[in-house]
Amino acid sequence: MPVGTAATVKGLTQGALEELGAEIILANTYHLYLRPGHEVVRRLGGLHQFMAWPRAILTDSGGFQVFSLSELRKITDEGVRFRSHLDGSEHLLTPEKAAEIQLALGSDIAMVLDECIETPAPRGAAESAVARTTAWAKRARDYFLERTTRNGDLEQWQFGIVQGATFADLRRQSARQLLEIDFPGYAVGGLAVGEPHETTCEMTGVATAELPQGKLRYLMGVGRPEQIADYVALGIDMMDCVLPTRAARHACLYTSEGRVLIKNVRYAEDQRPIDPACSCAVCKRYTRAYLRHLFAAGEITAAILATHHNVHFYLDIMGQIREAIEFGNLAKFSSAMRARYAAGPA
């Protein structure tokens, strides 16, 4: 899922996203609640209509902001009290409120509010985050089910989120508690926040072992190109990541040969496409020299073209992974990707 926090995947139009084959994007509860406001979006016909995106949308709950806006919030059992990063105003985000906002937005998949903590975390902190996440999940589920049932609208899904930091038993416990609540899909959160990739994989594996294969399993916030296949191999069905879009804006392009830091002088007169093996519209038309020039000049087109390419690259990886699964050589694909990216920037 390309990430479109504020109801836009930065640098891409919805038309471009459709052409790239994105089937679902992620938007953010906390950000859209602050601006333009979920009631505004509701009055405008919901998020799909508002942003003119006919395909699926998953809304994150604001749980990640619990983690990333640490200086601006205070957590209690009731919920999270935020100071807006926009105007400093205070807001209380509870599990019910997060659900309500997402119902107003009308996303296809809503996430429960969870407590995402830093890694490494002391066991005590991880335990209480799991306890709180479970309690919040229950409240969110109740609130959500009551509303969706009452409206006769069961189109909207809601996912629970497994926490537990880097403790396998807590991950297991978290997953089991969520299973009891019963969600149509489950996410694994609080990973790829600084711990080694092996740990991310280990925790993901522990969680997916508990979660039903027949329901969607979503690993939140990952990953690097060479890591994605590993997660899929562990049973993960969906992922989201800001990396392709953010790195693109920062002049880091992903290619079949590894990363290309396009601002480097060495590309000043490089007439090759970003990735000779890439079939995206940018690679078919423009040279590295031109891209580098656009970045050097601070042109907005640089971000647009780079984002287009990176999102294409990520979606293409997913396509290759699906193919590899069909042919039974996912492991081979995975190690090939790792080898290409091991060397660092090409």
Add this chain to the structure above:
RNA sequence: GGACGGGUGGGUGAGUGGCUAAAACCAGCAGACUGUAAAUCUGCCGCUCCUUGCGGGCUACGGAGGUUCGAAUCCUCCCCCGUCCA
């Protein structure tokens, strides 16, 4: 011809006796980025030597002299640039 104002590292531009190889910003070079407070952030950015260290040497604030233990900073002359007056 006269009166003021000014000439600082690639650029803009601080700095009016030692804490100054010289602020800050830009440009340049390199790096980071994983449920987006991110078109952001970080490092380097005179030359040179090595035992790469809050290391040594050299060069540097228009030019040439001078004052001083010490000068981008003070003095003298000169050369440029801007504005105004004749």
